Amino acid sequence: MRISSILFLLCFAFSLFQAKAQNHQQRSESLDVQHYRFEITINDDNDRIAGKTTILIRFLKAGSEIQLDLDAFDFSSGKGMNVEKVFANSAELKFIQTKKQLLINTGKEINAGETLELTIEYSGVPADGLIIDQNRYGDRTFFGDNWPNRAHFWLPVVDHPSDKATLEFVVKAPGHYKVVSSGKLVEEKKLGNRQKLTHWQENVPLSTKVMVFGAADFVVGNDTVWNQIPVNSWVFKENREKGFHNYRYGTKALEYFSASIGPYSYEKLAHVQSKTRYGGMENAGCIFYNENSAISDKSQEDLFAHEVAHQWFGNSATEENWHHVWLSEGFATYLTHVYNQHFYGEEMFRNGLKKDRARVIGYFHRHPAPIIDTTVTEYIRLLNANSYQKASWFLHMLRHKLGDDVFFAGLRNYYREYQNKTALTSDFRKVMEETSGENLESFFDQWLRQAGHPVIDWSWQQTSDKTIEINIKQTQKQAFFSFPLEVKLDYKNGGSATFRINVSDSTTQQVLQVSGNIRDIELDPEVKLLFEAVK
Known part of the structure; x- marks a missing residue:
């Protein structure tokens, strides 16, 4: 019995290491994650998290192997995730952890079109992805920061933007934390031993890059509702006044892009002060802004507009x-x-x-x-x-x-x-x-x-009081571009005229009809072309 088990594991390891060599395209043609339920326990004593992730997977092709992304425990750093158990329908499944992946054998072939729900229990200290750090006031905080493919440092997932799934975050934390995530708040309740459970659920499919939670000593304000969408701001308690002022643009971009592009996809919109490594991170319905955004004297409106625009392009599409x-x-x-x-x-x-x-x-x-x-x-x-x-x-x-x-x-x-x-x-x-x-x-x-842009060397001369000649040369080392170039002619006696010249070759010469002596010429007066002028 022991020998046969070892042989099975050796064969399984060989087949799954072969699977590891496959690219994501092959994986995406075989499996489609439908839903994640992330149960995460955090604490104030150390950076270790305990995780229990339940995943519903639909098989696109018949198979018995599942390949997930998960950073394994590394002895030299003391960081990474150690998987303790994988099971489905109460039956334990065979698995192997490689450096960056979790390879699971279902024990039987699953037919194309069928689904399997499996649960993974694991724990460890995240090397990345979940930022566990002190804020500028010395308070402990937790912030998911998954972009581009850093979710696998703390979550067992298909860590690729092509695979979208609905999700839940069920976070157990010391009672002083407020926890925010994508979707709607399902439950928030006190547990024993001064602990608290917070359950968020997102019913719109997301890529892993924008599925996160944040936990800190937040205060919540700027509460409003637009078109039945709750909108609010989450800032550190020390930044209550300045933060709410800086985050006052809560609905402006939401209203504008809803009207100009299409309906907003998510159940709410939270603007969150955070420890993200980026200026802002567009997590779906739960935007994380850099820590200084809540205290800066500079307007944050452009930052808000950019991150809110991502809710349409980047998050939804x-x-x-x-x-x-x-x-x-x-x-x-x-x-x-x-x-x-x-x-x-x-x-x-x-x-x-x-x-x-x-x-x-x-x-x-x-x-x-x-x-x-x-x-x-x-x-x-x-x-x-x-x-x-x-x-x-x-x-x-x-x-x-x-x-x-x-x-x-x-x-x-x-x-x-x-x-x-x-x-x-x-x-x-x-x-x-x-x-x-x-x-x-x-x-x-x-x-x-094509790399580069048009680099334009140009000159002009007035050949008569009714004509001018413009010479345009593309001087970039890369291939030539085809583009319309607008030129504005200013007359010496006042007034101006704008002409359009179509450029497609290395050299373009254009004779323009004018109505007087030209004082000056301006290229691209209305800022319509990406180019570099030599002159």
Whole structure:
């Protein structure tokens, strides 16, 4: 009996190590997580957590093996998760922990279309993902910080944006903590020994990158309800007055994007002061802002608009692969500009775009790469000026190519099609082509998959009182771009005229008809093109 058990485990280990070598695409074609129930116990004595995760999995193909992402205990650091037991229907299942994965054998083949609910009991000190730290006032706090794929440091999951599931967080904590998470509050009750249980449930499917909880000595305020959606602010108790003031933008972006894009997906919206490593982290219905946001004298409105925009693009309509993160960050960046254009006018809108353009140019000179850069394997590196500012500029140029009515109709159609789903760049392009009736393949390819931007060397001369000649040369080392370039002509006697020149070759010469002597010429006067001028 002992020999046969060892042989079984050896065969199982071999097959599962083969499974480990498979890529996520193969896993996603075999399994689909439907629901997670995370039961987490935290304490004030040490950083060790106890976890019990129940997972409902639907098999897309017949099989008996399940591959989850979970960081294993590491003796040298003393951190990582140690799985103690895995069971389904009260029967224990065989499993193996590798460095980054939990490999489970169901003991029998599960047919395609069938589901299996299994439970994993584990414990350990998270090496990342769950930030256990003191805030600026010395108070202990716990904050999930999963982006991009850091959930597996403390949760057994399919840690990939393509796999969405509904979820629950059931958190047992010392009674002084307030606990916030995605979804609606199901239960909050006192337990014995000065402990408290808090149960949140999210009925909208999420990617692991935005499923978290936070626990701290919060005060909660700015309570309001918009369109039956509860909205409030959670700040550290020391920041009650300043924090509630800084977080006063609770519903403004929510109302605006609901009207301009489509219905908000989640049960509530909580704005939370936190220890996130980012300026803000768009966790679904439960946005975590950096600790200083609640005490800064600088307006936080742009930060709020950006993170709220993510509730539509990034959280609800989610990039299916990290290399397409521009569908999240580029959208949120551009929609923040659009928000400012709506509320604060054209000058603020254009100044923001100019600032972003300078940042894109500077970044390219340091890191020449396209927006969709499949060479990146360390996904945190995708948080760069390409994914944010250049992708925002791509959307801005697409808007001017299609016109406002078609562009915003396309955004609404894209959101309607992929709300609470995942999408790739090709999916977005298809929607925009269907909405506009135009073939956008070359436009998408040159701006998203080609590195760089037009670098323009130009000159002009007035050949008569009725004509001028403009010479435009693309000098970048990369491939040439095709684009419309607007030029504004200022007359010496006052007045001006704007012309559009279509550029597609290395050199373009254009003769323009004018009505007097020209004093000066300005390229791109209305800030519509991403380019770098040599002159």
